[in-house]
Amino acid sequence: MTLSPTIDxxxxxxxGFDAEPGSVGERLAGLGVSRRGFLRFCTTLASSLALxxxxxxxxAHALTxxxxxxxxxxxxxxxxxxxxxxxxxxxxIETLILQAFSIDYLETLQAAAGARAEAAREAAMAANAGKYxxxxxxxxxxxxxxxxxxxxxxxxxERLKHAADRAAFVVAVGTCAAxxxxxxxxPNPTGAVAVSDILPNKTxxxxxxxxPIAEVVTGVLAYWLAKKTLPALDSLKRPTxxxxxxxxxxxxxxETFEDGPRTKxxxxxxxxxxxxxxxxxxxxxxxxxACSTLRWNQGTSFPIQSGHGCIGCAEPDFWDMGxxxxxxxxxxxxx
Amino acid sequence: MAARTLVIDPVxxxxxxxxxxxxxxxxxxxxVTISRASSSSTMVRGIEIIMKGRDPRxxxxxxxxxxxxxxxxxxxxxxxxxxxxxxxxxxxxxxxxRNLMIGSQYLHxxxxxxxxxxxxxxxxxxxxxxxxxxxxxxxxxxxxxTANNSAAYFAxxxxxxxxxxxxxxxxxxxxxxxxxxxxxxxPEQNLLMMAHxxxxxxxxxxxxxxxxxxGGKDPHPNVxxxxxxxxxxxxxxxxxxxETGTAVNGTSLxxxxxxxxxxxxxxxxxxxxxxxxxxxxxxxxxxxxRTDWSKIGEGVGNYLCYGEFPATxxxxxxxxxxxxxxxxxxxxxxxxPIDVSAPGEFQEFVAHAWYDYKTATKTTGLHxxxxxxxxxxxxxxxxxxxxxxxxxxYSWIKSPRWKGKAMEVGPLAHVVVMYAxxxxxxxxxxxxxFAAIGWPLDAGLTRIHSxxxxxxxxxxxxxxxxDAMVGWYQRLLANIAKGDxxxxxxAKWDPATWPAHAKGFGxxxxxxxxxxxWIVVDAKKITNYQCVVASQWNAxxxxxxxxxxxxxxxxxxxxxxxxxxxxxxxRTIHSFDPCIGCAVHLTDPDGEASVxxxxxxx
Numbered sequence: 001m002t003l004s005p006t007i008d009x010x011x012x013x014x015x016g017f018d019a020e021p022g023s024v025g026e027r028l029a030g031l032g033v034s035r036r037g038f039l040r041f042c043t044t045l046a047s048s049l050a051l052x053x054x055x056x057x058x059x060a061h062a063l064t065x066x067x068x069x070x071x072x073x074x075x076x077x078x079x080x081x082x083x084x085x086x087x088x089x090x091x092x093i094e095t096l097i098l099q100a101f102s103i104d105y106l107e108t109l110q111a112a113a114g115a116r117a118e119a120a121r122e123a124a125m126a127a128n129a130g131k132y133x134x135x136x137x138x139x140x141x142x143x144x145x146x147x148x149x150x151x152x153x154x155x156x157x158e159r160l161k162h163a164a165d166r167a168a169f170v171v172a173v174g175t176c177a178a179x180x181x182x183x184x185x186x187p188n189p190t191g192a193v194a195v196s197d198i199l200p201n202k203t204x205x206x207x208x209x210x211x212p213i214a215e216v217v218t219g220v221l222a223y224w225l226a227k228k229t230l231p232a233l234d235s236l237k238r239p240t241x242x243x244x245x246x247x248x249x250x251x252x253x254x255e256t257f258e259d260g261p262r263t264k265x266x267x268x269x270x271x272x273x274x275x276x277x278x279x280x281x282x283x284x285x286x287x288x289x290a291c292s293t294l295r296w297n298q299g300t301s302f303p304i305q306s307g308h309g310c311i312g313c314a315e316p317d318f319w320d321m322g323x324x325x326x327x328x329x330x331x332x333x334x335x
Numbered sequence: 336m337a338a339r340t341l342v343i344d345p346v347x348x349x350x351x352x353x354x355x356x357x358x359x360x361x362x363x364x365x366x367v368t369i370s371r372a373s374s375s376s377t378m379v380r381g382i383e384i385i386m387k388g389r390d391p392r393x394x395x396x397x398x399x400x401x402x403x404x405x406x407x408x409x410x411x412x413x414x415x416x417x418x419x420x421x422x423x424x425x426x427x428x429x430x431x432x433r434n435l436m437i438g439s440q441y442l443h444x445x446x447x448x449x450x451x452x453x454x455x456x457x458x459x460x461x462x463x464x465x466x467x468x469x470x471x472x473x474x475x476x477x478x479x480x481t482a483n484n485s486a487a488y489f490a491x492x493x494x495x496x497x498x499x500x501x502x503x504x505x506x507x508x509x510x511x512x513x514x515x516x517x518x519x520x521x522p523e524q525n526l527l528m529m530a531h532x533x534x535x536x537x538x539x540x541x542x543x544x545x546x547x548x549x550g551g552k553d554p555h556p557n558v559x560x561x562x563x564x565x566x567x568x569x570x571x572x573x574x575x576x577x578e579t580g581t582a583v584n585g586t587s588l589x590x591x592x593x594x595x596x597x598x599x600x601x602x603x604x605x606x607x608x609x610x611x612x613x614x615x616x617x618x619x620x621x622x623x624x625r626t627d628w629s630k631i632g633e634g635v636g637n638y639l640c641y642g643e644f645p646a647t648x649x650x651x652x653x654x655x656x657x658x659x660x661x662x663x664x665x666x667x668x669x670x671x672p673i674d675v676s677a678p679g680e681f682q683e684f685v686a687h688a689w690y691d692y693k694t695a696t697k698t699t700g701l702h703x704x705x706x707x708x709x710x711x712x713x714x715x716x717x718x719x720x721x722x723x724x725x726x727x728x729y730s731w732i733k734s735p736r737w738k739g740k741a742m743e744v745g746p747l748a749h750v751v752v753m754y755a756x757x758x759x760x761x762x763x764x765x766x767x768x769f770a771a772i773g774w775p776l777d778a779g780l781t782r783i784h785s786x787x788x789x790x791x792x793x794x795x796x797x798x799x800x801x802d803a804m805v806g807w808y809q810r811l812l813a814n815i816a817k818g819d820x821x822x823x824x825x826a827k828w829d830p831a832t833w834p835a836h837a838k839g840f841g842x843x844x845x846x847x848x849x850x851x852x853w854i855v856v857d858a859k860k861i862t863n864y865q866c867v868v869a870s871q872w873n874a875x876x877x878x879x880x881x882x883x884x885x886x887x888x889x890x891x892x893x894x895x896x897x898x899x900x901x902x903x904x905x906r907t908i909h910s911f912d913p914c915i916g917c918a919v920h921l922t923d924p925d926g927e928a929s930v931x932x933x934x935x936x937x
Contacts, residue, residue, distance in 0.1 A: 066504070067502075067504055074352075075378075076378060076379075076380050077403075078350075078400050078401060078402050078403040078404075079350045079351065079402065079403045079404050080400065080402075080403020080404075080406060080554045080555055081403065082403075083403045083404055083406070083554045084403075084553075084554055086536070086539070086540075087539065087540045087543055087553065088540075102504040102505075102506045103506045103507055104506060104509065106507055107345055107347045107348075107349075108347070108348065108349070108350070108452075109347075109348065109451060109452075109507050110347050110348070110506075110507040110508075110509075111347075111348075111455045111460075111507060111508050111509070111510070111511030111512070112347065112509065112510040112511055113343050113345065113346055113347040113348070113905060114342065114343040114344055114345065114346070114347075115342075116510045117345065117347050117510070119510065120509050120510050139380075144717060145716050145717065146712060147689065147712030147714050147716075147717070148378070148379050148380075148710075148712065149352070149377065149378045149379075150377040150378075150714075150717050151344065151345050151352055151377060151378075152344050152345060153344065153717060153718060153719045153720055154717050154718070155717035158717065182380065182382065182385070182397065182400045183380040183381070183382075183385075185385045185397075186385065187384065187385070188385075189380075189381030189384045189385065189710060190379060190380060190381050190710070192380070210400065210555060211403060211554055211555065252576075252577060252578055252579075265823070265825045265828070266559055266561070266562070266563075266564045266566065266822070266823040266825065267562070267566065267821060267822060267823035267824070267825055268566075269569065271566035271581070272566040272567060272568060272569035272570075272580075272581065272820065273568075273569050273570055273579065273580065274568065274570075274571070274572060274577075274579050274580040274581050291552075295575075295576075296547050296551065296552035296553065297540075297543055297544050297546075297547040297552065297553055298540075298544070299574075299575055299576070300544045300547040300548060300574045300575070300582075301547045301548055301551055301552070301574055301582040302551055302552060303550075303551030303552055303557055304551070305551060305577065305581060305582045306547070306548065306549060306550055306551030306552075306556075306557065306564065306565045306581065306582040306583070307551070307557075307563075307564040307565045307566045307581050307582070307583075308550075308551055308557035308559065308564035308565075311396055311557075313555075319385075319397070323389075323390055323393060324390070324392070324393035324396055325390070325392055325393065
């Protein structure tokens with residue numbers, strides 16, 4: 001799945017432009033894509049990821065150089081994060097992830113298995129030491145000898161530390177990697193912790209959500225690709241670009257939160273009219289995520305739009321917030 | 336030559352963390368034959384433990400995170416368990432919406448499984464680079480009416496592949512088994528399959544929107560005890576940025592119809608024809624003296640289905656598209672009834688799993704309503720190469736049994752039980768496919784009990800279910816047209832309405848097979864929650880009696896031509912579509928050092 005996007009060649013003047021050998025830019029140029037067409041492509045890309053428009057030319061520059069290496073590792077997880085990422089919408093985003101980077105380890109999709117897969121990872125980490133991006137999903141059982149996670153005969157702690165050692169930085173994708181998530185929920189039978197708990201001295205950027213919105217993951221990577229630096233992070237190591245607002249503050253149902261009437265039952269007339277779901281336990285007011293702005297699956301909908309309250313899945317310990325259907329207590333949020 | 340232990344850890348192109356370890360016997364020609372295999376899951380989260388003490392209405396959200404690939408089915412299974420416990424009947428619209436969500440999950444997962452997770456076991460990417468696009472175009476036109484069939488189209492795919500290889504950054508295709516003698520497809524057949532590998536990505540991104548419309552997002556769409564949360568809009572509404580109403584309105588329902596058409600188009604024009612072509616080639620290889628993949632990889636020959644897709648209501652099993660029942664020992668003349676509540680029928684064993692039973696001995700089987708999840712890791716400290724797997728426990732998967740028997744679940748079980756039950760469309764499709772492939776149509780469908788048969792069954796049921804989706808969709812629209820917009824029954828929403836003690840069984844017949852949740856509720860809280868999931872049936876370790884699970888049984892007798900490139904093992908394991916988050920790693924037995932899977936350099 002690492003090949004080219006579909007390019008509308010007829011719409012682009014076949015003049016070509018210069019790009020480093022092996023880069024996306026070179027392949028697009030080889031396909032007859034003009035410099036102007038390529039820039040337009042990159043600007044659209046930035047826009048679809050909710051990045052500033054000025055980042056288009058920077059992305060264009062990044063896409064004309066050799067692809068940075070990504071090592072993607074999974075621990076106590078459900079593959080929902082990757083499933084979300086694979087469904088990231090638009091050829092531009094697929095291009096970004098699959099063309100802009102070289103994904104050198106990704107158990108779910110790579111051809112090689114077993115020792116050969118591990119050898120590919122070691123080779124990529126050695127060849128790109130200090131430069132590769134380590135993407136992690138899933139929580140980590142803190143006790144390395146517990147047996148709660150072993151892969152290729154190695155514990156999660158050992159695998160994570162070894163892979164992070166030479167990484168440029170680490171992206172903890174999903175609430176499990178960012179905060180411990182489901183396995184960390186009470187009573188945390190396996191002693192699961194977040195990636196940053198195992199790597200206190202490493203730059204870790206958290207991209208929470210159960211799963212995260214695909215375009216948020218790809219947006220963070222695109223930002224780094226274009227700017228060669230990470231976006232601004234809050235105290236929970238989340239990019240404020242996507243997690244700066246609550247789901248509630250941008251929600252189209254916010255008016256009926258203030259003025260009522262709110263929905264009292266999933267089936268009622270207010271539910272059908274799209275009234276506020278706060279009384280049915282919606283955690284939108286305390287949940288920082290881009291669901292009500294970016295929305296899901298090419299902007300199709302988001303949980304509240306489809307009638308269910310926000311379950312708070314991008315927040316630490318959301319599984320233990322007092323119940324999915326329990327109303328948030330007064331004073332527990334700013335409004 | 337001494338026996339050697341073959342190890343594949345991690346098994347890639349699956350969901351989750353699976354290790355396969357196998358004892359082999361040397362054949363004298365450099366190849367080995369597997370004499371005994373063990374299937375191990377090496378990751379556990381303890382979700383059943385985490386669910387205890389919680390509100391049963393929120394169990395679905397926890398259960399759903401068992402697996403992000405099977406995303407909708409664990410959610411639906413959980414709400415059905417609670418609905419069964421409290422006697423909640425959901426509105427028919429909710430049944431139809433659940434059918435549509437589960438149906439789209441089937442088509443999405445089966446297509447994605449074949450192209451992304453399994454195809455590279457059969458398709459040689461490098462060989463595709465020497466294909467003639469004009470001949471590929473002629474091949475495509477001979478097997479399907481799909482629109483992407485021109486020589487120019489296949490030339491563009493070939494160029495993309497060539498450019499990618501020329502970049503030297505091979506990413507996920509690095510170190511594959513390219514050039515292995517087990518690959519049988521012609522260059523043109525390889526190129527055709529690779530074109531569809533890429534086509535299915537865009538297709539999948541589109542069709543998941545059915546989940547987003549009804550469930551708000553994908554993966555992990557929302558469901559609710561009592562029906563569905565997706566109220567049908569009374570004003571405005573629709574998808575995208577709306578000001579009033581809800582996602583489900585006339586416009587988005589029309590879009591759902593187009594999504595169903597698009598799902599079915601890909602299955603009819605691409606997936607099913609490709610599967611028949613693949614089966615033709617890998618069966619013909621047998622006639623040329625090489626391995627006939629319709630003759631190996633059977634598993635255990637017993638099949639279990641809970642049933643799925645009610646035409647009317649989940650409480651009426653007679654209305655299911657996939658019937659409930661068991662076929663034993665390949666005998667398609669009889670479908671045996673099952674009783675999910677009978678302690679003697681459904682039991683989980685932990686004799687070779689890293690669990691203990693506190694209320695029973697480790698050798699006992701427990702019915703899920705009285706089941707336990709007590710983690711007890713007794714394996715070696717990490718840093719091992721060979722996992723002791725004889726007398727020892729060697730997996731985080733329990734071993735479920737029906738009347739003491741190991742059962743295969745999943746698409747092959749579905750098609751076998753549908754065929755045995757006389758489902759007309761399934762019988763016709765099986766007969767047509769067997770004729771096209773050249774398999775003899777005997778009463779027991781001998782060739783379907785195989786690695787290739789399991790794949791063919793997956794494609795056939797995709798068509799059966801895709802076609803049935805049209806009916807559920809029309810039923811939903813007809814109800815709404817009559818003014819019935821009910822999607823939720825809130826009569827038992829309030830915990831005050833619940834009995835002091837209740838227990839329930841919830842199920843879906845998931846894309847990967849029979850999925851059951853057994854719940855016990857006391858004083859409004861979950862006191863026991865046991866999931867017996869599809870891949871547990873298939874990937875589980877030996878039971879107390881030493882009986883293998885289907886993966887283990889399916890691998891026995893496999894000839895591995897190149898010890899360091901066990902593509903044969905991957906073919907059969909991947910044919911089951913492992914989903915180990917739901918349930919689990921291949922290795923090398925005693926004696927020599929463990930060998931890890933080696934793949935030829937791309």
